[in-house]
Amino acid sequence: MRHKCLICFLILLASLLVGWIGGWSRAMKTGNEAYQRGDYSAAQVAFQEATFQKSENPVAYYNLGAVLYKMGRFGEAVQAFREALARHGGETEGTLNLAHIYYNLGNAQFKTGDLRRAIEAYRHSLRLNPQDADAQHNLALALRLVQQQEDFVQQRANENAKSQTEPNDIGEAEALELLERFSKNENRLRQKLLQQQRKSGPRRERDW
Numbered sequence: 001m002r003h004k005c006l007i008c009f010l011i012l013l014a015s016l017l018v019g020w021i022g023g024w025s026r027a028m029k030t031g032n033e034a035y036q037r038g039d040y041s042a043a044q045v046a047f048q049e050a051t052f053q054k055s056e057n058p059v060a061y062y063n064l065g066a067v068l069y070k071m072g073r074f075g076e077a078v079q080a081f082r083e084a085l086a087r088h089g090g091e092t093e094g095t096l097n098l099a100h101i102y103y104n105l106g107n108a109q110f111k112t113g114d115l116r117r118a119i120e121a122y123r124h125s126l127r128l129n130p131q132d133a134d135a136q137h138n139l140a141l142a143l144r145l146v147q148q149q150e151d152f153v154q155q156r157a158n159e160n161a162k163s164q165t166e167p168n169d170i171g172e173a174e175a176l177e178l179l180e181r182f183s184k185n186e187n188r189l190r191q192k193l194l195q196q197q198r199k200s201g202p203r204r205e206r207d208w
Contacts, residue, residue: 024053024060031063035070043067051083058087059096065104074111081105099128103135106142107202115142115149118202138202 031046044067050060065080084101106121122139126132 024050024057027053028060028063031060031067035063035067040067040071044071056087058084058089058101061087062096062101062104065108069104069108069111074108077108078105078112078114081108097129099125099132099135102128103132103138106135106138110138110142110202115146118142119146134202141202 027046027050031043031050034040034043034046044064047060047064047067050057051064054060061080061084065077065084068074068077068080081101081104084096085098085105088096088098088101090098102121102125106118106125109115109118109121119139119142122135122142125135126139129135
């Protein structure tokens with residue numbers, strides 16, 4: 001009787017495992033097909049389901065991040081790529097390359113405006129794959145934009161210091177006019193940097 005119960009239990013367990021693994025494979029297949037035909041909403045649902053089926057697998061999170069990036073949901077893409085990194089076992093795991101995760105993470109962080117973290121991610125990617133021309137390009141672009149931002153901040157600091165050291169012999173109306181002019185110049189420079197960042201953008205993201 002005990003042997004019979006044990007056999008029944010093992011059969012049930014095997015059935016559950018097959019269904020569990022099969023459910024993950026089906027979700028991944030559905031997600032890949034939806035992604036290839038450009039149905040990113042359906043792909044997102046499928047890959048999200050795959051992360052529930054096998055939460056320890058980095059591939060589903062990587063694919064989910066790629067879909068979210070395509071949908072313009074860059075902050076969520078950053079989180080998905082981070083989840084993939086946390087579950088990745090080494091430089092390569094199956095067909096998933098660690099350098100690709102860092103590269104796409106950098107692209108998503110670039111899009112959110114988090115340039116310093118994007119730089120860090122690109123550098124990680126290049127340590128693993130030094131010949132990656134796209135990562136080299138994106139790293140150089142992010143570094144240049146950070147330098148422009150720092151130059152802008154320094155310029156504003158110099159202007160403020162200069163205005164404070166000049167003789168205070170102007171009237172209130174003139175002071176307000178100067179303040180308004182500085183504000184307009186600042187907004188114009190900020191918009192210019194933002195437009196340049198959006199226009200340049202990182203080079204393409206990597207699929208799987």
